[in-house]
Structures are given as structure tokens and as C-alpha cells.
Amino acid sequence: MSNNKKIELEDDVIKILEKGHIEGKLFFLPEYQLERTLYERVNKALVAMGAKWDRKLKAHKFEYDISNMLKNAIETKEVIDWKKSTDFYHTPKEIIYEMLGLVQNYKYDNIEFLEPSCRTGAYT
Numbered sequence: 001m002s003n004n005k006k007i008e009l010e011d012d013v014i015k016i017l018e019k020g021h022i023e024g025k026l027f028f029l030p031e032y033q034l035e036r037t038l039y040e041r042v043n044k045a046l047v048a049m050g051a052k053w054d055r056k057l058k059a060h061k062f063e064y065d066i067s068n069m070l071k072n073a074i075e076t077k078e079v080i081d082w083k084k085s086t087d088f089y090h091t092p093k094e095i096i097y098e099m100l101g102l103v104q105n106y107k108y109d110n111i112e113f114l115e116p117s118c119r120t121g122a123y124t
Contacts, residue, residue, distance in 0.1 A: 007048050007079045014074055016042045026059040048081040
């Protein structure tokens with residue numbers, strides 16, 4: 001895994017993550033104003049874990065329980081950016097069908113090519 005997929009957490013960011021709290025799938029920052037640059041670094045770590053800021057709830061919202069991920073981030077002082085680590089781009093079926101239609105124009109008995117995302121193998 002390349003380094004751009006890992007975010008090293010500085011001690012001040014870890015302290016904020018430790019002082020925040022989890023309620024269900026929400027992560028709440030401490031109830032005091034953070035310096036802007038510190039907030040941006042904390043936010044970067046939370047977004048890398050899959051959070052989206054919910055202005056109405058005043059919390060970072062997750063689609064899953066982050067208890068273990070947060071604990072691991074604090075212990076290891078790093079976060080893996082899950083979006084960058086998957087690097088997955090879905091090819092819509094309409095595009096697949098159009099591309100396969102173009103292949104039929106060739107008169108080769110054995111033709112091979114890779115599906116662009118190289119993940120789902122939709123071109124089988």
C-alpha cells in the first residue's frame with residue numbers, strides 16, 4: 001500500500017480524537033472551538049475513515065460503527081484512507097454493453113481485454 005493512502009496522525013489530532021465521543025454511528029468532537037488548522041487535520045482523519053460532516057447534527061456521520069477503527073487509529077497513530085485504498089470506479093452496464101458491441105466487429109476467434117476497473121470482471 002502506498003504512503004498516500006495512509007495519514008499519519010500527530011499527537012494533537014490524537015488528543016482530539018480521544019476527547020471526542022461516539023453515539024451510535026456519529027462522532028462528536030469536543031465541545032470547544034478548535035483552531036482551524038487543527039480542525040482541518042482532525043476532519044481529514046475522520047473523512048479518511050469514511051465520515052461525512054452533518055451540519056444539522058453537528059457531528060461526523062458514518063455508515064458503520066467506527067469504535068474499533070477509531071481505537072486502532074489512536075493506537076497506531078495513523079489512518080488508512082479507505083476511498084484511496086479501494087481505488088474502485090464502477091463501469092455502468094450501458095458502457096459495458098456498448099464496448100462489447102464494438103468488439104463484435106472484429107473477426108478474431110480469440111480476443112482478450114481487461115475490464116477497466118479490473119475489479120468486478122463484468123466483461124466476462
